[in-house]
Amino acid sequence: MKPRAVALALAGALLLGALAVASLAVGSQTLGWRAALAALAGPWAPGWAGPPPGEMAQAIVRELRLPRLLLALLVGASLAVVGSLLQTSTRNDLADPFLFGLSSGASAAAVAVIGWAGDALGAWTLPLATFGGALVAAGAVLLLVRRVGGEGPAHMVLGGLAMSFLLGAVTQVLVFAGDQRAAHAVVFWSLGGLGLARWDNLWLPAAGLLLAAAFVARRHRALDTLLAGDDTAHSLGVAPQRLRLQVFVVAALSTACCVALCGVIGFVGLMVPHLARRLAGPLHARFVPLAAVLGAALLLASDLVARTALGAQELPVGIVTAGLGACCVMALLRRHGR
Template structure:
């Protein structure tokens, strides 16, 4: 038993090392690729010179340096942070709901965050400065979470499938409210809302990265520390309760933390669906069901996936940027159908 467990941990460790290497490679490729191609060695030279001034003799133009450092690098890093956060939240939600289809997008959390961001942009104004949009997005995400929980209790929708259906229904209602906000807003400013409706990373700035990075730094240790509780929740509420876990309070805490992460990510990236649905399934297929391994692998895979989705969004219709939500929606929709097919196949045997 112990050798098998040690082998599993070693394979997980090797996978994490491989994932980190793939993440670094993805960042370099993401910064290099675009309407103006920049060689990888130039990218590395610019980054090294920024981190350690004078370390590399600048053989590149000021224009290329601006493209790499001011535009693409923060965009790629934001993609990695958003992908990691959404994947981690999706994994945690799938555990506490015991639903393999749970996802911040399908449960209406992303829609609530987008509605909060739209309310701040078109109606309330930035009354708290740069913090306004993330805080309003979090408030919207938290409100959507509480509404979904209230609907499931009101409709006695205790099953996993009905929870997702409740989330989808609430998502439609919230998006209708968001559309009303757009309709009543200043027509000259409504075009900016398309960013939040379709998802995009083109507005990324270095100053923006502090918020998603800070939220991940605050919430990731909590989820990792509660990995054993997440494992117990996947078995069932009764088993978790016998292990001393306050089931209702723990589930609500995970939802609140998930709303916090989703709200901040949506505030800077718009609605990006299916990342939280797909990545945890891939992570479990690679390392098994233990959340002590699923969570870190999901973080890495989520970051890598969204960086490459953004690369596709920037190159498929170059020099125009395709909204990244379209790319993740196409990939995620196919994955969702395949997942439903696999579940139907298992149930039919």
């Protein structure tokens, strides 16, 4: 392994470690980093951690903050990997996991459940509905692209935008005609948050990350050929249209797993791949793992800001990432302008 790669790996590990400790310590009840680590370790806490933590501190760290920490890591890494795949396959620097109507489909399903269906399936009603809505939107985009006779990047982008506008209109109709008391919950969900983190549902975003990571590990050489254009990919034995279809399906499934628990957290999959490419180069085997680490760190840091910016009131984490993303888009526009 090259010294630069080793340095990037160590820096990423240190950054994630520092943010993880801060995430366990900071909140409506600040514990301090030593007390947080002691509460996490419990009876096995070392002597330098101070006095043994109480049951309340252990419950806060283990049952509330640790699952939230893991959810932020999984979702941030998943969105960054998916964004990397989509930007390569579409050759569009502004592609992100929510470009193809996935967020609109999930939003429409969430509004339908919150305003109309209620908790028919208990705590899993909203996650299952949003997961299904994202998959329906992805399937509709894929069907639309197939019917118009093209599967190129431009067709996929236009199909995704059309589906986003259509499902956005459906969402607004459902909000207007549904239970107005659920409007606050709908708005908070549409802005994204990590408040649904529990030990029994972390397997869903973990499955989404595993799917995207396995696809990159298996197809990273084929993805590299897309960087040289479709003609070069054909000459090297890669079918670009088939590969783009595979990327789209993997991206839809992985993003749906994240949306089902966190709502719409935009711009993570847009910003991080650009930074990872600048640091590690364009080859997928190098920059995608770094993008996963940076995406996890970005969402974890954004969650820290969201939890502390307004004191006791929690700010939707999507607002924080949207502000950062707007700055990133302006920087991209300036760079392309030059």
